[in-house]
Amino acid sequence: MTGTQENTLARRIEIPLVWDSVGQVRLEAGMLFSNFEPAVRDAAIMVASELTENIVKYGAPLDGQPVGFVSFELDGENFTISSHNAVAHNNNLQAVQTLLGQISDSEDPRELSLARLRQLIEGKIEGPSQLGLLRVATDGGCKINHSYSDAVLTIVAERKVQ
């Protein structure tokens, strides 16, 4: 962290299920983390962007509204970026839960990511690449937790800011 800015924050942003939301979240994240070292700021922007892309791609209306949410929290030592959304199809939910389980169980998520890239480039995988969550875990340096309750999928990405 640089300068003398606030070292705590909490912010929740509504995400309409349209692609323009991704750019809006990137701008918001850039402003929220503007006083941090570039590596932390860029990681926060990337993590927020990838989570928002997933909301827009795979999300479903929440309580009848075509939106999801992204939350930012900073407690001084860690930042947490979370996505909250309903899921359009059960197979999407199962796929993301399987992948997050693999990331959680993996000693080296980068190896998992590389194996996925190899399978993709060899044409062995059809459907979503699922590289976004792997990137959050690897390039973003985040621990990822998730839960599914009352038809809402919550994905929590957390990393140290120093």
Added chain:
Amino acid sequence: MSSYEAEGLRITAEPDQNGLKICFLGRSDQRQPAIIMNPWFEDLLPMLSNQHVHVDFCPFEYMNSSSFMPIFQFLQAAANSATDLLVTFDNSKDWQRLSFSSLTALASGWKNFTIEAR
């Protein structure tokens, strides 16, 4: 010179002193970047045959994870087509260093392929 531009992404291809230089500029953050990029790559690939090709990502500002596959697949095809392929990226940009370290590992068995941090 060939130039392709859409939705904040620009790719240029022009002769340099060694052969052909391809530059990625701007951002690739579209929902389905392959739909935009693959026709450009299909146009570019015939130009690479028997050429020394340099693909420069240093000025590139950002790419989302959906961009990885179309770009990496293009680079693999380019390595097969060109006499040799040099990829450069900006090591001072954290996202580039991390993303292209994945490419370095992925491309370890590709022939005619070199990747350099600058």
